[in-house]
Amino acid sequence: MVRRKVAFRRVILLSELEEFAQRHSWEFEGWYPAAGNSPAEYIWRVSADTAVHRISDELLGLHYLLLVSEGRGAVDSLFEELSEHFDVLTWGEGLSEAAGAEGPVSKITSVAQLAACAPEEFTEGIQLLLEDRLCDPDKDVREVTLIAMCRIMWSEFAAPVRNLLVREVDPDVRELAETTLAVLGGE
Helix, strand or coil: CEEEEEEECCCCCHHHHHHHHHHCCCEEEEEECCECCECEEEEEEEECCEEEEEEEECCCCEEEEEEEECCHHHHHHHHHHHHHHCCEECHHHHHHHHHHCCCHHHHHHHHHHHHHHCCCCCCHHHHHHHHHHCCCCCHHHHHHHHHHHHHHCCHHHHHHHHHHHHHCCCHHHHHHHHHHHHHHCCC
């Protein structure tokens, strides 16, 4: 199964996506409410083996898409269609913006967007940036970084989270780090 996340430079309203889906003959499959740490999802079926999930991620504070298909070609084609209509953020652009972010609000926003467009495959640049954000003096930056790591789900994040647990004094961040470690399978 091939999966690709799609983040946007501006908020894409559900009505905009519904209109796009209708124009492209996507079949609405259903809405699934948030449950626990899992975000809410709207799902459209593009073809028998391809689906578009609109993720409403309250923990990251944004909406993004997840394209899922049996084949890379279908995902790439769908990404191109979306890119022609919406202002999408590639993971390279997201990484660049996150690296240049200054101040807590900018760092929080850029880390959330990076999580929403990160590739499925491990990418060292993203790993290094998120490790750096785990050392940020701002508690909220460290927390959103842990949430981003949960959303990206690379096992390589376990070691930096363990390192954070050694030095972290804030009980809320420690609790989230323990949860993150469990989600990543690094307990």
